[in-house]
Amino acid sequence: MDMPYGSAPLPVWERPEPRPRAAPVPLSRAKIAATAIRIADAQGLEGLSVRKLAKELGVGPMRLYDYVANRSELLDLMVDAVYARIAEADEHTGWRATLLAVVHRTREVALEHEWFVDLLGARPHLGPHALAVGESTAAALSRAPGVRGIEDLQRAVGALNAFLVGALRREITERRTARSTGTDVSDWQAALGPYLTRMLDTGRYPTVARLVVDGAHLDAAETFHHTLVTILSGITGRRDP
Template sequence: MDTAYGSVPLPVWERPEPQSRAAPVPLSRAKIAATAIRIADEHGLDGLSVRKIAKELGVGPMRLYDYVTNRSELLDLMVDAVYAQIAEAGQHSEASQHSEAGQHSEWRATVLVIVHRTRDAALDHEWFADLLGARPHLGPHALAVGESTAAALSQAPGVRGIDDLQRALGALNAFIVGALRREITERRTARSTGTDVSAWQAALGPYLTRMLETGRYPTVARLVIDGTHLNAEETFHHNLITILDGITSHPRT
């Protein structure tokens, strides 16, 4: 494909699948992506390699390069396969959107469904959170989810033009990336160290007590002493609602 910056290869989304050939194991990009996702779910992105995928599929590694030219293309296919799950779940939730629209507007119900499905996908595929915000997601399913989100936000009362829409999307995406990466990191840490919140508090409790007794950190002391371990899903939903409330009532300055 010729561009103003020279000749570049077509994106993996626009390249036709290689012609099938007589081989014991038929391949497709969808099959390769599904296998890669299973491996990444179990071993993380660090444990993902073309050799492992090929072994799982029962083919030679070089056959995979007919379908994906590098690791970046493989990740693009994997990410878009997850977005396909998010988009499909959103379509299946249309009835609940319309019922919730009785309490809130339809744009808000749509955003809630999409964001909560994104969280569900990240919890099912933890590696997905590593790639959120790290690289553009431009596959057809990612674009479909992005279109649904942007179209819904454009209907919010506080969004009056393209600048407001850009800011609203930026705030929402920043929340999603930050909240999901933090939640996934906490899950991984607890799993890898075998240390839950109670054990962590017991280990560092004496030190923290000594520091708080100095009186230099009164607000932190309130959080430690009076605060409770909040439910992750409820906290995510509460903070998401706060973001949407801010978008709705965003004043023109």
């Protein structure tokens, strides 16, 4: 493995592809990542292993280690392949339109690859496509009216990322739960409705009662969009110390 500084290995994105060999099955990091993504889409990250991936590719497991040093590098390649799709979001001149496009594209892709949310926030994503998405997001936020310096920008990026990770994890967790239990929202509400009604009738939770009884039942996409717009509006507004 190439070593750039002392004993520290080069990141997988900076190491050259292994030289092609005379083998029945040609390999590349892109092909390995795409196959791993298909497995994870069908079986989750817990169903992904180097041995299973090698079998799907029709090669021996040891051959994969010419391309990735370990499972962590494999996950890095998969994550950056997903970011490559996020980077395809439509380009806009305005900062707000840019952020809306990038964030909605992120949700769209995450719903297609649910395992992606399991790796959000776990560690920095530093692949070239992840950096491109990060640059687009940070550059757009830096042009927002309420962002006046680097500290404002750091807080704005942090707030947006916190919303994105939390919202996506919640939505996908609900989808997984519905699939694993066979219970959708209406079933859950029917099962717990009598209990919740008794609790709200005590009068101890008037604000919760308003939310339950009078609140609009928005779908996931609409809720995601409205919360995103609220956060962006907050970033542009005045924040007193």
